[in-house]
Amino acid sequence: MWQSNKLVCSSYVPRSSFASILVLLLVIIPLIVIVGFLSFYSPIFTIQNPSELLKAATSASTPTPTPTPLISSSQHNDASKAPSPFSSKETSEAPAPFTLPPPLEEEEVTTLKHKGFNEGIVTSKRQRRLKKIEASLARARSAIREAALVRNLTSTHQDPDYVPWGPVYRNANAFHRSYLEMERLFKIYVYEEGEPPIFHNGPCRSIYSTEGRFIHEMEKGQFYRTRNPDEALVYFLPFSVVMMVQYLYKPESHDIDGIQRAVVDYIDIIGNKHPFWNRSLGADHFMLSCHDWGPRASTFVPDLFHRSIRVLCNANTSEGFNPSKDASFPEIHLRTGEVTGLIGGEMPSRRSILAFFAGRLHGHIRYLLLEQWKNKDQDVQVYDQLPDKVSYNSMLKKSRFCLCPSGYEVASPRVVEAIYAECVPVLISDNYVPPFSDVLNWKSFSVQVEVKDIPNIKTILMGISQKQYLRLYMRVRKVQRHFVVNGPPKRFDVFHMTVHSIWLRRLNTQIEDQ
CATH class of the missing domain: 3.40.50.2000 (Glycogen Phosphorylase B;)
Incomplete structure (x- = not known):
């Protein structure tokens, strides 16, 4: 009987073939289930190129190095004695286990990142502002030097209030140019830290009245004061040595530890809270005192004594007063707080x-x-x-x-x-x-x-x-x-002349923000 080679599709399967298929299914189906389960719970691993495969094999065969134990701040003195993780020298002690710090919360990570980013922006802005300030001071110096070349006894600059002239000035034209530049550019930041009566306060009716009057005028903020420390040219330390002596010193005790602590702590506070003191080591900061102990109070902080502008009535060069950076301050005894009746005399x-x-x-x-x-x-x-x-x-x-x-x-x-x-x-x-x-x-x-x-x-x-x-x-x-002491101050009076002395010292100092 002739049979065709054509495969005929039929639902009929011989018994022996059916048994073989059944066995095959019983083996394959569990394998498929296991593979599917593993693929669902395992990460996908793909090799992009042969070099990646080589790299993966190498890393798999290389033992992981033992991590270096962390050294806490209390262990820094012994850090040089700690074995190096790369040293072949064996130690009898097992290395301390490496413990990962707890992970930061997502909010903390974001805050830290933003803080670092903002600090970088703030620092960059401050550096740019400082460069602009120094550039403006350089232009002012140039203008004053040019004005100093004019040897006339009378200033050549126009002024509605007063034009300096005469031999009472070393150089009337240079002084006037400098004064006008000061009015245009000078800005003083008064630190707000500290509480009265020792800070932001001073006597106005005594032999130390100029100290108190200056502090009060700066606190009023009508002249030169800026609330933005980044645009300031100088920074005022508003403590009163007179008030420190009154409140922190016991008469006849010869114990000035309280005054010393007050000055040192105040500088520490502003140094930790603001970047400006540390930026210049105090060179663009000034203190002001008419008390005999003013110079001594500044010695408690070496940078205050050697670098800062000290505006002092007791301008004694044998006690460290440096005319190139310190400014002499007039001592005026105002018994009533006013100059009424004091001005003028007989012909x-x-x-x-x-x-x-x-x-x-x-x-x-x-x-x-x-x-x-x-x-x-x-x-x-x-x-x-x-x-x-x-x-x-x-x-x-x-x-x-x-x-x-x-x-x-x-x-x-x-x-x-x-x-x-x-x-x-x-x-x-x-x-x-x-x-x-x-x-x-x-x-x-x-x-x-x-x-x-x-x-x-x-x-x-x-x-x-x-x-x-x-x-x-x-x-x-x-x-x-x-x-003359005026209230409020008038141009060219003792208040403005004192500020001008500070301006000249800052003018001769160049600050760099590293």
Whole structure:
């Protein structure tokens, strides 16, 4: 019987074939299930190229190195003794187990990333701003140098209020240009840390009144103050040494630890909270004090003493006062807080007393003066205590020359008292830098007598001709505006001149943000 080679599809399967198929299915189906299960719960692993396969095989056959144990901050001293993970030298102790720190929460990771990013942006912005500030200061320096080339006695710059002129200035044109640049550019940031009465406060009715008045004017913020520290050229440390002495010092105890802690802690606080102190090590910061202990208070922080601008009444070069970075500050005794009744005096023709001084025995210079001249001469009237019913101010106003000897410290309020009374000041001191002496020519309106020449005071003053005296008298009247305390401050007065002294020191300092 002929059979066709054509395969006929039929539902009929021989019994032996059916059994074979059944066995095959029983083996294959479980395998498929197992493979599917494994593929569902296992990551997909693919080899992109042969080199990846080689790399995977190599990493699989290489043992994982033992991790280095972490060294805590308390173990840093022994870090050099710790075995290196790459050293072949065996140790008897097993390495400490490496423990991963707990993972940061997602929110913490985001915060840290954003913080680092923002800090980078802030730092970059500050660097750019500082470069702009330094560039503007460079242009100001150039303008002032150019103005200094003009040797006229009168400033060539226009000004609606006052145009400096005359020999009372070292260079009237340069000073005026500098003053105008200060008004245009200068910005001061006052640190807000600290609480009154020691911080942001000071006396306004005492021999230390200029310290308190300056602090209060800066707190008001009407002149030069900026609330943005990034745009400031200098930073004011608003502590009052006078108030520290009042509240932190026990009289006669000779214990100034409280003052030291206050100054050191304050610098630490602003250094930790703000980047500006550490950026310049204090070179663009300034403190201000009229107390005798002002210089001493600055010694508690070396950078404050050596680098910062110290505005001091006690401007004594033998005690570390550096005129190139520190500024002399006038000491003004305002008993009522005002200058009413203090300004002005008799005309030269009505000044009958050649020289006058009244003051207590403070320091060796006054001792020499009183020993030499007390009750000795009607032309040179020297008192340790005025007679009853004799007015101190009236004596100033009718004297030609007012003796201004140093006391325990070099500064004396008698210098400004003499200028107010239009009495030619006679400076008797060692190592004293007068206020605003980088702008004012003190020799043009005052007489300076060395301590060794105290016995010759009358001879020296009598040797000044009437013509010379009248010139001195007129120049005293001219510089008077720079020492007057006004409320509110007026251009070119003592407040603005003090700020100008700070401006000049900052002008000569270049700050870089590393």
